[in-house]
Amino acid sequence: MRSIQLRALPRLSPAPPALYSSPRIQTQITRLYTTQSNIGNGPQTTSSRKKSITVLSDDGRVQWGDLSRGEKVARATQQSFNFVIVLAGAVLTGGVFTLFYLEVLSPNSKTWQFETAVGRIKDDPECIKLLGDRREIKAYGEQTSSRWARNKPIASSTEKDRLGREHLRMHFHVEGPLNSGVVVVHMMKPLDKSNFEYQLLALDVKGHPRIVLEKASEKANVTSALKLFGIQWR
CATH class of the missing domain: 1.20.5 (Single alpha-helices involved in coiled-coils or other helix-helix interfaces)
Incomplete structure (x- = not known):
């Protein structure tokens, strides 16, 4: 077996102390130590310039x-x-x-009065007998020329009489399993009240007598109070 001989490397002698005592060498060593000790800690001082605040860029982060x-x-x-x-x-x-x-x-709106009148028709025994089952009674407005119209408008009008009383008139169609008809509504808002009152609520079905659910009766004292100099103010 062949033997392997290892040769010893020459030993380096340390630098002479005089080399470390040089002011230039000490300054370089101090700078190197300072640089290495600040690695990972980030810069000690930052000089970032604040962006200019405008109407569009202001996000409220900068204090007033x-x-x-x-x-x-x-x-x-x-x-x-x-x-x-x-x-x-x-x-x-x-x-x-x-x-x-x-x-x-609002109780004075046309939609409210329409829904109320439909409910009165569905709850009246005579109307149910003439139209059919109340659960199958449908109410709708007038036919329109538009084929795409989903809601049929309710024919209605509002006006004021000579005394300043507001009148609401409307009519709409009802249809049941037995018959179909037209509901006539006339309401008036008295001067001393804020809501409408029925003057007429009736159902007309072709071939049958009119069914009157509401009809205002004129009071004698009111009629006489509105009559002046032989003229009836209504």
Whole structure:
């Protein structure tokens, strides 16, 4: 077997102490140590310049005291614009709810009176006998020329008489398993009241006598009070 001989490497002698005592070498060593000790800690000081605040770029992160005069004007303009938008939205929402109440939920609306009259027809025994099962009675408005119209409008009109009393007149169609007919509605709002009162609520079916559900009776004292100088004011 062949033997392997290892040769010893020459031993390096340490640097002489005089080399480390040199001011230049000590300065370089100090800089190297400082650089290595700051690795991973990030820069000690940052000099980042704040972006200019405009009406479109302001996100509210910068404090008011740190803004310049022009930036304060930009922020005030942005906040004023946002306030106007919110106020306009609130007004529009209130208008929509008001219109919805007046047209649908109010007791004086045409929709409310239509639904009330339909309910009266379905609950009246004579109307049920003439039309058929109340659960199958349908109410609808006038036919329209539009083939795409889903809702049939209810024929109605409002007017005021000479005394300033408001009148509401409408008519609509009802159809049951036995017959179909027309409902006539006449309502009046007295001067001393805020809601309409029935003057006439009747069902007309062809070939049958009119069924009257409501009919106002004139009071003698009211009639005499409206008669002046031989003229009947109605």
